[in-house]
Amino acid sequence: DAGVTQSPTHLIKTRGQQVTLRCSPKSGHDTVSWYQQALGQGPQFIFQYYEEEERQRGNFPDRFSGHQFPNYSSELNVNALLLGDSALYLCASSLAYRGMTEAFFGQGTRLTVV
Amino acid sequence: AQSVTQLGSHVSVSEGALVLLRCNYSSSVPPYLFWYVQYPNQGLQLLLKYTTGATLVKGINGFEAEFKKSETSFHLTKPSAHMSDAAEYFCAVTLVSGGGSQGNLIFGKGTKLSVKP
Numbered sequence: 001d002a003g004v005t006q007s008p009t010h011l012i013k014t015r016g017q018q019v020t021l022r023c024s025p026k027s028g029h030d031t032v033s034w035y036q037q038a039l040g041q042g043p044q045f046i047f048q049y050y051e052e053e054e055r056q057r058g059n060f061p062d063r064f065s066g067h068q069f070p071n072y073s074s075e076l077n078v079n080a081l082l083l084g085d086s087a088l089y090l091c092a093s094s095l096a097y098r099g100m101t102e103a104f105f106g107q108g109t110r111l112t113v114v
Numbered sequence: 115a116q117s118v119t120q121l122g123s124h125v126s127v128s129e130g131a132l133v134l135l136r137c138n139y140s141s142s143v144p145p146y147l148f149w150y151v152q153y154p155n156q157g158l159q160l161l162l163k164y165t166t167g168a169t170l171v172k173g174i175n176g177f178e179a180e181f182k183k184s185e186t187s188f189h190l191t192k193p194s195a196h197m198s199d200a201a202e203y204f205c206a207v208t209l210v211s212g213g214g215s216q217g218n219l220i221f222g223k224g225t226k227l228s229v230k231p
Contacts, residue, residue, distance in 0.1 A: 004157075033218060033219075035219075040223075040224075041223055041224070042118075042204050042206075042221030042222050042223045042224050043158070043204070043219070043221050044221070045218035045219065045220070048218060056218055058218065090157055090158065092158075092219075099208070100146070100148075100208045100218065100219050101146060101163060101165055101208075103160075103219070104160075105150075105157040105158040105159070106157050107156055107157045108156070108157050110155070
């Protein structure tokens, strides 16, 4: 079992550009959550996808959007990048009925906005 | 609203010494509580969790934590630190509803543990 895989591992973008990050959940998991971890901070919840729909959302602007595919994989899209979007983006997968008690995290995507 | 406070952004101990990382939470309902460890440039690994039942929870790598409702605390301890324990540790809380934790995780700001030889 490969666990939760995220791609790419590192990314450098310019202010104003758009970026797409990808996450493949652990085998058998149906729910994907995304977190942003700024340098020196704890992860902050962006949103959660289940059954291809956004089920919950944290306090992030509409520039942050996502998608979940029928195979449960997910994408995080960020438009009009700001310098402040530079962070480690973490994906966590889980089973809906188990919630976050059985969540597994990927290694993250390090996004640098210049 | 739920929140997590980790006292001490940086803790330094000697190898073989007791490790104590502090976590206090705020929640209007009984929460589920977690400790995660993060090594440099890596994701989060679950150390242990409290959901229901026994308040003293044992995790991986010799860590344990005790849920104290009266003190709203969930401190992480390890009797004897090892060099490999040097990492950042995050306490997290999630809401409990309908018998499960359907909510998102709310993390503290983290405590960086250094272990001196």
